[in-house]
Amino acid sequence: MITGHNTDVQYGDVVLHVQTEDKGTSNPYIESLIYYGGQVVVARRASYADLLQNGKGDDEIMAFMDHQHRQMIKAIQTGKFDEKIRAFLPEKPASEPVEVEASSVFELSADTGRTLDQVILEYLTSEAEQEQLLLVFEEEVELRVGISADVALRARSSRDGLPVAGASIAIKMISTFGGPRTLGLGETDEDGFLRLPIEIPAVDRGTAALIISASSTIGSAELKHLL
Numbered sequence: 001m002i003t004g005h006n007t008d009v010q011y012g013d014v015v016l017h018v019q020t021e022d023k024g025t026s027n028p029y030i031e032s033l034i035y036y037g038g039q040v041v042v043a044r045r046a047s048y049a050d051l052l053q054n055g056k057g058d059d060e061i062m063a064f065m066d067h068q069h070r071q072m073i074k075a076i077q078t079g080k081f082d083e084k085i086r087a088f089l090p091e092k093p094a095s096e097p098v099e100v101e102a103s104s105v106f107e108l109s110a111d112t113g114r115t116l117d118q119v120i121l122e123y124l125t126s127e128a129e130q131e132q133l134l135l136v137f138e139e140e141v142e143l144r145v146g147i148s149a150d151v152a153l154r155a156r157s158s159r160d161g162l163p164v165a166g167a168s169i170a171i172k173m174i175s176t177f178g179g180p181r182t183l184g185l186g187e188t189d190e191d192g193f194l195r196l197p198i199e200i201p202a203v204d205r206g207t208a209a210l211i212i213s214a215s216s217t218i219g220s221a222e223l224k225h226l227l
Contacts, residue, residue, distance in 0.1 A: 005069045006222045007132060009076050014089060016041070016076060020069035022061060028052055030065045032072045034081065036088050042081050044072065058140070066134060070158045073132055132158035133167065135214045135221040138193060143210060145227050146202035151184070155192045155214055155221070163192025167216035171198055173227070175208035183210075200227065 004021030017035040028049045034042040046068055051060050075081055138152035155167040171184040184196035200210070212223040 004065065004223075005134060005136070006224060007069070007073060008220070009073055011076060011085065016085070018069065018072050018076070020065055020072065022065055025052060030061075030068050032068055034072065034076065034085070036085065039088055041088050042072075042084050044068070062136060066136070066158075066161075069134070070132070073158070133164060133214060133216050133219040133221040134158050135167075135169075135212065135223055137223070143200065143225050143227065145200055145208060148197065148199050150195055150197050151212070152193070152195045153188070153212065153214075155188045155194075155216060157218060163190070164188060164216050164218065165190045165192060167192070167194075167214045169194055169196070169212065169214045171196055172211045172213070173200065173208055174211055175203065176206035177203070180211075188214075203227075 004019065007018045009016045009018055014036065018032065019035065020030060020032040023029045023031055028051075029045045029047050032042075032044045033040050046064075048061055048064050051064065076085070134156050136154055136156075138154045141149055141151055143149055143151075151171060153169060155164040155169070156162060157164055165188055167188040169184075169186055169188065170182060172180045172182050174180045181201065183198040183200065186194045186196050188194045208227045210223075210225040210227060212225070214221050
């Protein structure tokens with residue numbers, strides 16, 4: 001099973017969380033979920049059984065997952081999921097500006113000659129062209145408590161897949177029995193690559209997870225791994 005992607009996406013005044021993960025070769029699906037306030041707003045699943053049947057490996061599955069993750073983000077930004085998302089958003093207080101009623105949405109603006117729908121679509125289309133940061137494991141690595149590990153990571157652009165140099169990466173361990181611990185810090189090289197040797201502390205109670213976060217000029221991304 002390949003570790004997935006987690007990206008926060010601004011949607012108006014709120015932030016949505018997009019999670020895409022591989023369900024494993026025994027259940028060959030890539031699942032993407034859009035969360036708001038801890039609730040699943042949209043779910044999408046796509047099978048990659050045909051890739052396995054054709055002898056494809058992790059690189060092809062990762063590319064499939066990357067594409068689906070980017071498509072989910074783009075779908076949010078272009079308004080494809082508006083109806084589903086808005087059903088979960090809280091109603092605005094009466095003191096805030098009143099939204100345009102549905103019956104008036106299609107009326108032409110006296111100033112521009114465009115409908116409100118057209119203006120919104122143009123805005124969301126331009127937003128969809130913005131880059132997102134993608135963070136992936138470059139190599140398969142065993143991650144569990146009480147061991148040393150070399151974590152190889154690569155940062156790249158969601159728009160064209162090009163490497164992102166100078167992305168700041170931090171690996172932290174969080175747990176139910178103590179505060180977060182920073183296990184490694186570094187920056188990606190000109191190829192968007194970073195290898196961080198870490199020591200994962202042994203634990204004798206509770207549960208723990210690794211949080212690998214990256215920030216760059218085109219945004220931030222995060223990977224999570226339960227230990």
